[in-house]
Amino acid sequence: MDDAHRTRWTRRTLDWLRTEVGSALLLVGVVLVALAWANSPFSGAYEHLWELPVHVDAGDLRFDMDLHHWVNDGLMVLFFFVVGLEVRQELAVGALRQRNRRLVPLVAGALGVLTPAAVYLVIAGRDAPTGWGVVIGTDTAFLLGVLALVGPAMSNQLRIFLLTLSVVDDFIAVTVIGTVYSDDVRPGPLVLAAACLLALWLLGRAREWRSTPYVLVVVVLWGATVQAGVHPSLAGMLAGLLVPAASPEREDVVRAKHLFRSYWQSPNAGVARVVGLGLARSISVNHRLHEQLRTPVSLVVVPVFAFANAGIDLRGGALGEAFGSTVLWGVVAGLVAGKLVGISLGAWAAVRAGLGELPDGVGPGSVVGGAALSGIGFTVSLLIADLAFEDEADTQAAAIGVLVAMVLSSLVGAFAFRVARVRFGEHSADLPVTLTPDVDVERDHLRGPAGAPYTVVEYLDFQCPFCARATGMGQDLADHFGDQIRYVVRHLPLEDVHPQAFGAALAAEAAHRQGAFWEMHDVLFANQARLEPDDLRGYALELGLDVERFDRDMADETLAERVRAHAESARASGAQGTPTFFLNGVRNQGSHDARTLIAALEESLPEAAVRRRS
Structure with a gap:
């Protein structure tokens, strides 16, 4: 056994021992x-x-x-x-x-x-x-x-x-x-x-x-x-x-991100030490x-x-x-x-x-x-x-x-x-993992080709500091897969911790009635600290929407029911917090950084299973 194989074997053994069964x-x-x-x-x-x-x-x-x-x-x-x-x-x-x-x-x-x-x-x-x-x-x-x-x-x-x-x-x-x-x-x-x-x-x-x-x-x-x-x-x-x-606080994570950018531009021991301290401080x-x-x-x-x-x-x-x-x-x-x-x-x-x-x-x-x-x-x-x-x-x-x-x-x-x-009949003692209901191209908010082989569904909250749009992770997925991926969002406003999230979800749905859901989606994430009703109305004005119609739609109980239906579908699918991602219909239960999601998506297709078996 050469050194490379010995190293891989040792790493796999340690990883197994760290599991609950292994320990x-x-x-x-x-x-x-x-x-x-x-x-x-x-x-x-x-x-x-x-x-x-x-x-x-x-x-x-x-x-x-x-x-x-x-x-x-x-x-x-x-x-x-x-x-x-x-x-x-x-x-x-x-x-x-x-x-x-x-x-x-x-x-x-x-x-x-x-x-x-x-x-x-x-x-x-x-x-x-x-x-x-x-x-x-x-x-x-x-x-x-x-x-x-x-x-x-x-x-x-x-x-x-x-x-x-x-x-x-x-x-x-x-x-x-x-x-x-x-x-x-x-x-x-x-x-x-x-x-x-x-x-x-x-x-x-x-x-x-x-x-x-x-x-x-x-x-x-x-x-x-x-x-x-x-x-x-x-x-x-x-x-x-x-x-x-x-x-983790969003401000500390953003600070660590800027520190790492400094190391990217000037990789030396002094900057690396500062980056290490910044990462530690964020946890x-x-x-x-x-x-x-x-x-x-x-x-x-x-x-x-x-x-x-x-x-x-x-x-x-x-x-x-x-x-x-x-x-x-x-x-x-x-x-x-x-x-x-x-x-x-x-x-x-x-x-x-x-x-x-x-x-x-x-x-x-x-x-x-x-x-x-x-x-x-x-x-x-x-x-x-x-x-x-x-x-x-x-x-x-x-x-x-x-x-x-x-x-x-x-x-x-x-x-x-x-x-x-x-x-x-207790075959499981866990939350559901299957997306319920499945993606409906007529009703869901979708970015990318309707027939794309990869599907990511995100349950989000517009005040969530770690959702895909807030972290840039969604753009990383789009850059990697191009027109091979479709990205769907559903609402899960966590009103107990984010009191303005429900109103922001209504604003996005009201903008959707005027064909501007994704534009409002991006504006809301860019202004997470300012989501009061007057702020939402101002964003509608900036996007060139009919503000009077926007106001009427914000008060429409039908939109509130739509947001609540999204939250109910989250619970039925096992999503309890934001962001929660479903990859080709299955809830992701690990890390949700772009690299992890890309690897999971590529392994989720049937041809990947064939490769693993072979």
């Missing part, structure tokens, strides 16, 4: 290797490896832990920091931002914590009551990986629902670790840790966009938390929550840190943790002893049955109480399947098992219970999804 299978492989080593004639080497003492001195401070504790109390802080970043993203720009979308999964997630704990205490509370925390967490990475293997082929909406559930799980689990399972708290370092959290909050309030100050404060916070005697997982979660997240520090840490955490931190904690010696009757322990059965019942019942019951009760609805495209059978998979505790469960028990036999029984529950939850989830598919 889950990687963890399974690591667990099996750890179990095999711990039960082999070389098990002593496995134990000695993790007992290896490692100490770090920083002035008068001394961090003296064995390798196992460095993994659990050091590396895993990165895992919980990434979890905190994800929670902040969901609160700021994701599923937890809208009340009607967050209450159902939040209630389901809360019951998905309380019910397993109650089940555990009923079974094992008399013998080992401190172990209730083992069953409250869900391993998000494992859950999503197994979902990709056994769930519906299209399950993105269910995935978002389960991610929101895991926000509750992770937050409560980390709070429990940092408070219930922390001993001998020292007040001095604890005050320093609180000061670090305050510093992170102040950095966010000051809109500091550089990541370095946040990283330095988080490092000090970790050290202070370890010295304070509080488990540092809590510090990692809280730190991630305090790193601000936001959607929130939360998203940048998450992007930088996500792959190392999933491919290094979590597998190393699994390797350090899953190596359970099952020889010498240990397995039989564990299965005779109420701890094991409390963990298995709590994770497998408790999660399934708690989450399913919580989602049903929240919907019945009118707190919200299930995500579009997600049926009750899919919720039950996802609830079953939430019994895969693994990472958090093994971490708490290591902290919760004083008796080594109880720790071992709990760890074996976590592994048994992982297998059983996966099997129960696969069965639930099969029943949902066969009995209830």
